[in-house]
Amino acid sequence: MATTKTESPKRVIKKSTNRRNPLDPKRIAAILDILAKTYPGVVCALHHRNAWELTVATILSAQCTDVRVNIVTPALFKAFPTPKAMAEASLPEIEELIRTVGFFRSKAKSIQGAARIVVNEFGGKIPQTMDEILRLPGVARKTANVVLGSWYGIAVGVVVDTHVMRLSRRLELTKQITPQKIELDLMKIIPEDRWINFSHELIHHGRQVCIARKPRCIDCTLEKLCFSSEKTWTSHAH
Ligand code: SF4
Numbered sequence: 001m002a003t004t005k006t007e008s009p010k011r012v013i014k015k016s017t018n019r020r021n022p023l024d025p026k027r028i029a030a031i032l033d034i035l036a037k038t039y040p041g042v043v044c045a046l047h048h049r050n051a052w053e054l055t056v057a058t059i060l061s062a063q064c065t066d067v068r069v070n071i072v073t074p075a076l077f078k079a080f081p082t083p084k085a086m087a088e089a090s091l092p093e094i095e096e097l098i099r100t101v102g103f104f105r106s107k108a109k110s111i112q113g114a115a116r117i118v119v120n121e122f123g124g125k126i127p128q129t130m131d132e133i134l135r136l137p138g139v140a141r142k143t144a145n146v147v148l149g150s151w152y153g154i155a156v157g158v159v160v161d162t163h164v165m166r167l168s169r170r171l172e173l174t175k176q177i178t179p180q181k182i183e184l185d186l187m188k189i190i191p192e193d194r195w196i197n198f199s200h201e202l203i204h205h206g207r208q209v210c211i212a213r214k215p216r217c218i219d220c221t222l223e224k225l226c227f228s229s230e231k232t233w234t235s236h237a238h
Contacts, residue, residue: 020227022172028189031171031225035201038221042200044150047073051126051151052083052118058146059110059138064102072098083124086115110138130156142179149196158186159199163206170210170228 021027045066048054053073060069076097080086086094094108101107114136118124126147127133133144142161148154158164160179164186168174174185190198209216217223217233224235 022227023189025189027225028173031173031222032190032194032198034221034225035198035205039201039204042197042204044146044200045203046070046146048151049077051147053077054151055114055126055133055136055139055143055147056086056111058143059114060098060101060107062103062107062138068101072101080115083115083118086111087119089115107138110136113137114139126151128152128154141183145183145199149199153196155192155195158183158190158195159203160186161199161203162212163203163210164199166212167202167206167210170215170230171222171226172228 044054046054046057046061047070048057056076057069057073060072076094079093079097080089089112091108091112094112095104098104098108098111117136118126121135122132128148130141130144130148133139133147134141139147141157142159145157145159148156149159160168160183165177165179165182168182168186169177173189174182176182176185186198187195205220205222206212209220210222215228215230215232217226217231220226223231223233
């Protein structure tokens, strides 16, 4: 008698061929495209009329909101409208005008010191190279990138502030945690002609939507491209 062999169905083991690559150039291009469309014509939120004012405002903005800085700078620039006037001002005079900004004493010293170097070594004008601008007290790479990029239109690097740090990591554009290393990663994957606007756009997105404590993912134009574990809402499986 013939026996029937019951064959167990073969398990088909599919090799996953679609492992997600967060740095896929097409994904990066899509992120850049969405950001540009979401924030067209975005500019630096610090009020300023020239490179000197932008430098001062950026020094003041360390660990302080742009809104607060924009409240104090009109009176400061009215009292001391040029680097020369600021260089000749006394520290107590500067401190008095910026005292509602955090760390106002050290910032007053930085502004006065920067004004003196600008007057004595750069003919009263903010220099246009990274090396020179970094010689001003209170000016680190972030401030230098803001001034060179936003005022002079010179893209030497990417501005990495607290928003750019947080969003770059949430969007998996970097795994680094220090601003310097994050900037290097971003410079590798973002086209140079997008460096300046990319950071403005990310800063706006960080303030308005991808906020630190509770990102508003349901309102986020980047949501479909985002796989962050910090998401508060998702339209797709992780
Ligand atoms: S989906 Fe959420 S976490 Fe991702 S970028 Fe948008 S707001 Fe941020």
